[in-house]
Amino acid sequence: MLARLRAEGLTSDQLAACFRRMLRIREFEEALGDLFTRNLLGGTSHFCIGQEACAVGVVGALRETDWLVSNHRGHGHLLARGLDPYRVMAELLGRTDGYCGGRGGSQHMCAMDLHFLGTNGITGGGIPIGTGAAWALRYQGRDEIVVVFFGDGASNQGTFHESLNMAALGKLPVLFVCENNGYGMSNPAASSVAVPHVADRAVAYSMPGQTVDGMDVVAVMQATQAMAERVRAGEGPALLELMTYRFCGHSKNDPRVYRTREEEATWGERDCLTVAAQSLRDRGAAEAEITRLREEAHQEMAAVVERALAAPTGDRDHALGGVYA
Ligand SMILES: Cc1ncc(C[n+]2csc(CCOP(=O)(O)OP(=O)(O)O)c2C)c(N)n1
Ligand SMILES: [Mg+2]
Secondary structure (H helix, E strand, O other), rough: OOOOOOOOHOOOOHHHHHHHHHHHHHHHHHHHHHHHOOOOOOOOOOOOOOOOOHHHHHHHOOOOOOEOOOOOOOHHHHHHHHHHHHHHHHOOOOEOOOOOOOOHHHHHHEHHOOOOOOOOOOOOOHHHHHHHHHHHHHHHHHOEEEEEEOOOHHHHHHHHHHHHHHHHOOOOEEEEEEEEOEOOOOEEEEHHOOOOHHHHHHHHHHOOOEEEOOOOHHHHHHHHHHHHHHHHHOOEEEEEEOOOOOOOOOOOOOOOOOHHHHHHHHHHOOOOHHHHHHHHHOOOOOOOHHHHHOOOOHHHHHHHHHHHHHHHHHHHHHHHHOOOO
């Protein structure tokens, strides 16, 4: 059942803060797209444009000391946790100021001081890592929890099933968060996931599962808060499924032949930024204020790009740093 919007649970200032965080992620990735177009960035990247409410809603409902494990589509998770966008951008551009000295890129980014255990290019690879971290937390008697982000496609991997089973047996403090954007690369979830909802899989592992509207940051935040409280109280793991959509292709150069432009337009009407902006208007926010927030995020990320492009790249010795054998 999709949770309904219950915006009254958040103050207008908190909602505006969520909107601002989502805008910063959107602007960050649009700036990144521009760098690709200008041939200033090589390789590929997985954008989370459309999914910002998932990152902001989940992370906003947690404590700063709770641990995060991300996947290959991690820019939103990184920025929602409060990593410095300049250092994230520097990492993507291979600059020494990057979180991993520019050696890792977007799929190997980690910030232990911010309790961010890393993005991960292996589909389903983060799920056992987060489960192991939860084991360590319980062993150490700490009251932090772990949140693992993954996609609908990853929920078909063995790692998902093994991890949920083990987490349930050990009553581990881990919240599994599936961002169901309807596709794993070109593969529709409707024809690759054997149950109507990924959350339906929770019952096989004796844990609560809930499906929530991932385009509504308030609904995401409220569902996360309720599940995180339960997990923190020692009642065992839980599975939260967020229904969302990636407006871009899987990665760069995906012509999106596996879906229609009509389907994209339908989801576009419920863009999480549009939903949040409307909630702000409903609460009396002036149009000028919404425009100002958009403009501010745009300017901030333009400055981030400019600064990162001017930052130094490492020399050969730097590139080989961390290679031990
Ligand atoms: C073990 C493994 N198999 C296949 C891939 C190739 N791959 C990269 S992303 C992806 C799809 C992941 O889909 P989903 O989990 O739904 O995440 P989304 O990309 O939709 O965010 C695949 C199959 C991989 N990186 N790792
Ligand atoms: Mg997916």
